[in-house]
Amino acid sequence: xxxxxxxxxxxxxxxxxxxxxxxxxxxxxxxxxxxxxxxxxxxxxxxxxxxxxxxxxxxxxxxxxxxxxxxxxxxxxxxxxxxxxxxxxxxxxxxxxxxxxxxxxxxxxxxxxxxxxxxxxxxxxxxxxxxxxxxxxxxxxxxxxxxxxxxxxxxxxxxxxxxxxxxxxxxxxxxxx
Amino acid sequence: xxxxxxxxxxxxxxxxxxxxxxxxxxxxxxxxxxxxxxxxxxxxxxxxxxxxxxxxxxxxxxxxxxxxxxxxxxxxxxxxxxxxxxxxxxxxxxxxxxxxxxxxxxxxxxxxxxxxxxxxxxxxxxxxxxxxxxxxxxxxxxxxxxxxxxxxxxxxxxxxxxxxxxxxxxxxxxxxxxxxxxxxxxxxxxxxxxxxxxxxxxxxxxxxxxxxxxxxxxxxxxxxxxxxxxxxxxxxxxxxxxxxxxxxxxxxxxxxxxxxxxxxxxxxxxxxxxxxxxxxxxxxxxxxxxxxxxxxxxxxxxxxxxxxxxxxxxxxxxxxxxxxxxxxxxxxxxxxxxxxxxxxxxxxxxxxxxxxxxxxxxxxxxxxxxxxxxxxxxxxxxxxxxxxxxxxx
Numbered sequence: 001x002x003x004x005x006x007x008x009x010x011x012x013x014x015x016x017x018x019x020x021x022x023x024x025x026x027x028x029x030x031x032x033x034x035x036x037x038x039x040x041x042x043x044x045x046x047x048x049x050x051x052x053x054x055x056x057x058x059x060x061x062x063x064x065x066x067x068x069x070x071x072x073x074x075x076x077x078x079x080x081x082x083x084x085x086x087x088x089x090x091x092x093x094x095x096x097x098x099x100x101x102x103x104x105x106x107x108x109x110x111x112x113x114x115x116x117x118x119x120x121x122x123x124x125x126x127x128x129x130x131x132x133x134x135x136x137x138x139x140x141x142x143x144x145x146x147x148x149x150x151x152x153x154x155x156x157x158x159x160x161x162x163x164x165x166x167x168x169x170x171x172x173x174x175x176x177x
Numbered sequence: 178x179x180x181x182x183x184x185x186x187x188x189x190x191x192x193x194x195x196x197x198x199x200x201x202x203x204x205x206x207x208x209x210x211x212x213x214x215x216x217x218x219x220x221x222x223x224x225x226x227x228x229x230x231x232x233x234x235x236x237x238x239x240x241x242x243x244x245x246x247x248x249x250x251x252x253x254x255x256x257x258x259x260x261x262x263x264x265x266x267x268x269x270x271x272x273x274x275x276x277x278x279x280x281x282x283x284x285x286x287x288x289x290x291x292x293x294x295x296x297x298x299x300x301x302x303x304x305x306x307x308x309x310x311x312x313x314x315x316x317x318x319x320x321x322x323x324x325x326x327x328x329x330x331x332x333x334x335x336x337x338x339x340x341x342x343x344x345x346x347x348x349x350x351x352x353x354x355x356x357x358x359x360x361x362x363x364x365x366x367x368x369x370x371x372x373x374x375x376x377x378x379x380x381x382x383x384x385x386x387x388x389x390x391x392x393x394x395x396x397x398x399x400x401x402x403x404x405x406x407x408x409x410x411x412x413x414x415x416x417x418x419x420x421x422x423x424x425x426x427x428x429x430x431x432x433x434x435x436x437x438x439x440x441x442x443x444x445x446x447x448x449x450x451x452x453x454x455x456x457x458x459x460x461x462x463x464x465x466x467x468x469x470x471x472x473x474x475x476x477x478x479x480x481x482x483x484x485x486x487x488x489x490x491x492x493x494x495x496x497x498x499x500x501x502x503x504x505x506x507x508x509x510x511x512x513x514x515x516x517x518x519x520x521x522x523x524x525x526x527x528x529x530x531x532x533x534x535x536x537x538x539x540x541x542x543x544x545x546x547x548x549x550x551x552x553x554x555x556x557x558x559x560x561x562x563x564x565x566x567x568x569x570x
Binding site for chain 2: 011117120
């Protein structure tokens with residue numbers, strides 16, 4: 001059983017208990033497994049699904065589909081933003097151009113996510129890295145293609161842009177250069 | 178500016194509190210603070226509630242807590258500064274009193290983290306950064322954020338995982354003597370090293386637990402409410418700062434800039450030129466062991482790259498350079514997000530007035546204490562100085 005299935009399985013068994021308790025007693029009360037304190041299990045579920053506007057940074061996603069990672073650059077003062085932002089807080093201009101970023105970076109920091117958020121449990125352990133680009137901007141992304149034990153701070157990385165499965169969504173990640 | 182004193186403190190038992198709802202936990206702490214101060218609800222002008230929430234059922238914690246504690250009709254609000262929410266509540270109370278807007282303000286911090294299934298709570302904490310740019314595609318977790326700092330720090334200064342483990346050993350040692358702590362078991366460096374990785378190089382036993390708990394601090398104008406302020410501890414300064422939401426926007430990963438700024442501000446406001454040797458005791462934000470090491474440096478107690486040596490040399494035990502987290506810290510006492518900052522101040526008030534006693538009681542010689550409370554990964558920072566002397570105000 002995968003990690004995700006184990007969590008789902010435990011949740012199913014717990015909810016079975018709640019349903020049985022409700023049938024037997026008319027109350028959704030179950031004892032806590034450790035303390036035996038009675039817990040009232042709410043009947044109201046709330047799945048969270050966020051729907052996020054990207055109208056103001058749409059060109060970033062168009063470029064990503066074409067295999068380019070872009071930052072925004074203020075046409076007035078030259079300030080660059082990554083992640084891209086539509087408004088320059090320095091000179092209050094919203095006249096931005098999208099500039100392609102270098103594909104090379106140096107590794108500044110990394111970690112291996114061993115205990116994953118539930119919504120990422122379909123993946124094996126993954127490396128999250130922060131790389132510094134020659135432009136002086138940092139990018140945070142996954143790092144693939146290298147055993148975690150061999151990774152060294154300061155090593156050269158390259159940025160890869162492609163679809164990531166199983167979602168099939170365009171994103172970017174690092175690989176050893 | 179009006180002088181701000183801590184008139185009373187209370188802390189609930191921390192842990193997996195399956196016996197109590199959020200409002201019941203808040204009462205446990207607030208009623209103790211009322212007892213400690215000799216006040217009743219009538220004496221309180223305003224109350225402010227710190228709670229992060231998401232994992233708990235009540236969406237408006239301030240009014241739920243207010244109703245349960247008999248404070249309804251008084252001005253209130255909920256404040257959020259992630260894991261530093263408690264300090265944000267203290268900051269709000271401090272500003273209200275110092276400015277003359279109120280004479281007595283209760284700051285009540287509470288977090289009910291076990292009200293959702295564990296995976297939900299873990300997922301929410303992992304989103305404590307920038308959701309869209311750094312969580313959506315990259316699935317960071319809270320230990321993951323600090324692990325980025327840990328790998329950069331280890332590479333630069335040669336610190337080892339077992340050096341960080343020393344922080345856990347110390348904090349569990351003191352937690353074992355704190356009846357309100359969640360984890361009251363002593364551990365060894367080997368125990369920490371054997372625990373499983375959660376975000377390499379951070380292991381389960383480098384991490385603070387998921388905690389239910391509450392803490393309350395009643396602040397009062399020292400000029401106007403003298404009859405209540407018997408053994409006063411004075412808030413001498415609060416320094417506050419913030420950092421970028423995206424970790425990729427940080428210049429480096431060797432310290433938390435927000436903490437450095439907050440500390441400098443707190444020292445300047447309190448007239449402290451050099452923090453070294455100034456404080457009898459400190460509470461520092463040890464959500465992970467690396468965080469406590471960074472705290473020693475960000476607070477200016479030691480130089481860059483020296484923090485792990487301080488831990489290794491046991492200089493932050495009682496009697497050392499800076500006794501830190503003598504209540505067990507977030508690591509062993511527990512980390513109920515919204516309550517943590519206020520629990521720090523509650524502990525320091527008891528330390529300075531020597532009400533702690535036993536092996537956990539710091540030697541109080543200078544009468545100064547220091548609190549360092551971080552929200553997220555240097556997303557928010559508050560540094561508070563407390564003193565037995567009132568100072569110039």
